[in-house]
Amino acid sequence: MHYWLFGGGPKFVWELTHAMLERGHEVSIYSSSRSKNTPPYRFDPRARIFRVSYSDKHDNIALLRQTISQENYDVAIAMQGGVMQLFWAVTLMGTGVPLVYSEHSFPARVEQFWNRAGRLAAMSGADAIHLLLPEFINSLPAWLHERVTVIPNSVPGAGATAANNNAASPTLVSLGRFDKVKQIPLLVEAFGLLHDRFQDWKLDIWGYGEEEKAISWSIAQSSARSAIHMRGIADPALDIFAQAQLFCIPSRCEGFGLTVLEAMSQGTPAVGFAQCAGVNHIIRDGVNGLLAPEMTAQSLADTLGRAMSNAALRSALGQEALKTAAQYAPEPIFDQWESLLLDTAASKGHTRMDAFKDEPFASRARLSAVARREWLFRDFGRPWPGTLRWYSEAARTAAAKFWKSLQRRLGQ
Template sequence: MTPHAMDFFPEKMRRRGWVIPNPVMPPVVQARAEPSDTRTVVAVGRLVRQKGFDLLLRAFARIAASHPDWNLVIWGEGEERPALEQEIARLGLEGRASLPGITAQPGGWASGADLFVMSSRYEGWGNVLLEALAAGIPSISFDCPWGPREMVKDGVNGLLVRAEEVPALAAALSKMMDDPALRERLAAEARRSAERFTPGPIVTAWEQTAEAAIARKRLRQDESQDRSLVGAAGIEPATPPV
């Protein structure tokens, strides 16, 4: 799904490969029922070490006191729930950070999100980041392998932070929280940038891939048939000119 992932395949396979990202369907975002004095940072994913929610909690703890009107909500379930609950208590984030589980409606996490963060240590692609961009939610992501760099241009449609660096993530959170104009600008550009990942262009890429593979197979079959005919006639193939 990314050029960097392709680099891990043998050279012979890379010559025959295509890079096609996952498509995105924007979440159905419901407007707030009424104005709120509290703003929300949202993260989404399985509660496992890969997703780096422990790093996100530590980053949020660094700036929570200076941003009392912001809370953190981490949607998802998984084996790390007990450890994350303990981390929330250890960091003194009770009432500021929550783990509500899984949303009843797919994409329901986007409702009321003022800021999205993907804190993963690594990803195969990172569908949820792309969904946040498509929904026009200002977003921050670790520049982890692989996916975020393909979606986010730092400072243009979101913020990229060096992977697993908690102080840098805390600084990016503070920067976004303090600057409504920045959030608005990044959100507008995020929605526009996500259009290249809508189903139309992705389906076209898959169709072109299938057509190219079929054409290549037909060419090999034709070449094989030509060699068989030449051999049956007892004719040596012509030596190509030097």
């Protein structure tokens, strides 16, 4: 079977690619990345990697569609968030290649940076929908539920023992992308509230992203700044968790909270917010980690303080964390992925997007579908029909044609 992957977080793409290659399948990756940096994960040379430049122009989509048809893929997975899910659905139209819409974020956040109508439109063209958590199904209308398969992320096998909770210089670690939703400055503030009580503790912040300056500023303002360190990109992350005594994920929301499980796999207990979707699915308060009841610096500080002051509690939480992580071992999860891909591939040649290819204007519903397709295909360099700009441009064009015609007549 020949898979076609595009977009998505590089780590998951890397993991799924290698899992499927090891199972005897062929994998192609279509990437829009323009970065000149070395990819964070080295792909197996058996995986074919293509660079693609996104454009909604007819000619570009037609050329990409032709390439896909010639490759004769069995199934495609779109795992980019946002409007590019629509791009891939439209590009597949007429190729006969079935599509798996794979969503790797919290649904409300997807609809916030995209929109609900677009998200559901893309899902309506998918032959299967993948979500990370069962509760995310509630974000979809009932008629889409039958297409959904829930598969969580996987995590490497748990370590043999819990982290060393009695280190001379105990470490609280944070690891993740520097994004506003991750709320790292809130953690910095909470750690500052604890510094007088826990002067032997340090906070290591691993990651990178657009919020780096804001995080640096929050550290500079903190009374605990001498104990807070920005460490850069984490590689490998599991070693960092193994050497820490506690992990904190102060996110507002998460699609899954993979770093929580990575920490747990090393016996390191995690602390997060009770209101954070994704995190509250994994952490059971007081069992394998702790959840701050309110999304405030003080509440987070109080919850962190419970663990920082009690080595026995950290040890007990860490032992339960190992058991939790073991439930997300890679092989069973990639068994589920292989089953989903094989089942979806059965739709090859009669996909949901193929039904749009020769859609007749037979009813208002079908007319709406065709209109949506035309909107996706339109040249975004041109004004939207019916707008003031469109009428103005049409009027100028008509006036110019009239003037040229009048000049020709006068010239005669």
